Amino acid sequence: MAIHRFGAAAIFAGGAMLMVAGCQTSEPPSGPRARPRGPIIIQPPQLGHTVSAAAYIATAASIDLFEIQSSQLVLSRSRHVANREFAEMMVRAHNGTSAQLSMAGRRLNLLPPATLLPKHQAMLSELSGSAEFDATYRRQQIAVHQEALRLHSNYAQRGGSPTLRPVAANAVPIVSRHLRVLRSM
Secondary structure, eight states: OHHHHHHHHHHHHHHHHHHHTTEEOOOOOSSTTOOOOOOEEOOOOOTTOOOOHHHHHHHHHHHHHHHHHHHHHHHHHOOOHHHHHHHHHHHHHHHHHHHHHHHHHHHTTOOOOSSOOHHHHHHHHHHHTOTTHHHHHHHHHHHHHHHHHHHHHHHHHHOSOTTTHHHHHHHHHHHHHHHHHHHHO
16 A cells, blocks of 8 residues: 555656646556556536546635635725625635645645636636626625535545545535625625
């Protein structure tokens, strides 16, 4: 078992280097002759599809980063009390989920990227320039929390990494609670 983990760690280290270049590799099949597959561009996962550990980490990290950055923007610009209180909760909660994701990723030699995926960057840019700032924030929060719930639920049930499945499972009730709060605002 220890030899298999060491071999997997070496394969994941290679995957992490590819991820830094903007690519990732699929998790290798198990067995003594496991070899990494060729690089593919990280795509956001779709509901019902199994995603690689690297794609899960990249997407979850981008969602957390979007939550934190958009909420910090709300704290500096919004006068709407409910949005400000929600934004404070988002910063605390998503700093926590980011830390869990980062610790688990390090165990796999996969560091979460410190940048937003293009989709989340576009949302942040839209929020920054929105004339309907508070309404745009709430709409985007619902959309990104629905995306996060699909991602984490899917990975918790079907993810290939036993290290990341508990991280995903722990995120599900947090994201679900945030969605309930958003829908009641």
